[in-house]
Amino acid sequence: MSPNSNSSDLAVGIDIGGTKIAVGIVDRNGEILARRSFSTEAAQGFDRAVARIVAAIDECLLESGRRRAELYGIGIGCAGPVSPTRGTIDNPYTLPTWDGVDIVTPLKKEFDRPTFLENDADAAAVGEAYFGAGCGAKSVVMLTYGTGIGSGVLIDGKIYRGAQGTHPELGHLPVELDGPQCYCGIHGCFEAIASGTGISSAGSAAGLGDARHVFAAHSAGDTRAAAIIERALQATRVAVWTIQHTLLPEKIVLGGGIIDDHFALFAEAARGAVAASTMNPQGCTEVVQAVLGNRAGIVGAAQWARMAQMK
């Protein structure tokens, strides 16, 4: 399948999460011309979700006065693990009833356009790297502080892939040797301590409640809350130091719900780690805040549908 030569360079971006699916028509400048979103309701079946995605794309096309034939491609960012090569979703954590489904084939068949599946963290990183906070950098690492800690790595404008095409999992970097156990296989990984879940779990144990309550208590001067936040900041320092000594990107983009509210706190920790390193040229890595918010997934998935077709 080759890209449409009279294409207006529109692409579809689809962002699939455990609770919500968002669909948008995106132009070559990363602008969303029309968008729709609806509940994932994974338990009601995969076919129903595909049908709703198809309907949403058609609605977006109608709203923006375009036709299916004008689409350059379709990009899907989905809560992982996913297999970009097989086009399958293998996510027993937040999309359990869909385990192993092929999302690429039905959409490719329906629209007759090149269709690509990526991890949602990679899609968001593509969005920020091309149209957001990572703009202008040759290499970008994006860390998304949400329920977990998602990561996307772009090197020379491409999604970085490790052995067997799988992607780095920076949320599972070791940051404490004796921290809480994680499903990844070790104690004290970055996500187990600095994610929303990690902070909530420490907050509950301290009688403070979830992450939101921990941050509020911290602002009010609570010392137990301060210790939990400091631990998350120290996890950030260790993770950023590690990123500096492995992938060594030009920009580290911090995003996600926790960062939306507390960027200054986490940026100071991350920048401190970068500045402390004697083995890297000073100022070689910039720490910046994500700017696209929840548009990053749609915009990045659409952009990847373009990039993946270029040689």
Place this chain on the structure above:
Amino acid sequence: MSPNSNSSDLAVGIDIGGTKIAVGIVDRNGEILARRSFSTEAAQGFDRAVARIVAAIDECLLESGRRRAELYGIGIGCAGPVSPTRGTIDNPYTLPTWDGVDIVTPLKKEFDRPTFLENDADAAAVGEAYFGAGCGAKSVVMLTYGTGIGSGVLIDGKIYRGAQGTHPELGHLPVELDGPQCYCGIHGCFEAIASGTGISSAGSAAGLGDARHVFAAHSAGDTRAAAIIERALQATRVAVWTIQHTLLPEKIVLGGGIIDDHFALFAEAARGAVAASTMNPQGCTEVVQAVLGNRAGIVGAAQWARMAQMK
């Protein structure tokens, strides 16, 4: 400068360390046709070292019955930090009197051949990736356990470069939060614990002597030695886990003096870390032993002189 079209595809590989310089003529199969080595004697001046390198290359050419015009290029691997783009050596640690010298220009002038400078750990990784233990893998991380812990990363057959063209420093991955202070800027990095220097320093503090004595005492059942070795193995586990969740290479090559004598011990630790990960496909990364020994630097530097000229 373009490669000689009637070239026999011979390249010069030069391996510059704090104590020794080795020079070889290498064919396209990674075979060393002739080699010379001599003491670095950095304190006696950089010009003298360049003159000795030039003489050694000419001797090697004479011995192998070749001419300068048959050389495809010259590759230099040097104890870093070095600047591949500027061609300068910036190593205040083991080549202090040469700080800031340009090694590329005089050799390029003398031989009128394309000349490339790389970190010695990267050169060794190129050697192992093309002609040694990393052969056949698309991505290779090499860890060299010597006085320090050197690292070289190859992705798709190319030396991986981070921001400002500098290379990953895997020896300075954080593996203990409260370990010994390192010049890199943190406490408890991989090198501070698992390198020859790290093991020697722990050995001296325990009254056991240097790394060689620590390993001997460990073999004899000494519990203090066992604790020091276990700490180095745990550092290896954490570092390998980190590599698995960042660069995620197909092969991890272990090399250097400590590995020559104790590969099984360190390989078991490294493989254990790979196997424990639930976020990577099982078996996606292999841990193997370096096979080129001290030839890796010459062979890799020569190979890089070829690779760097290919588009």
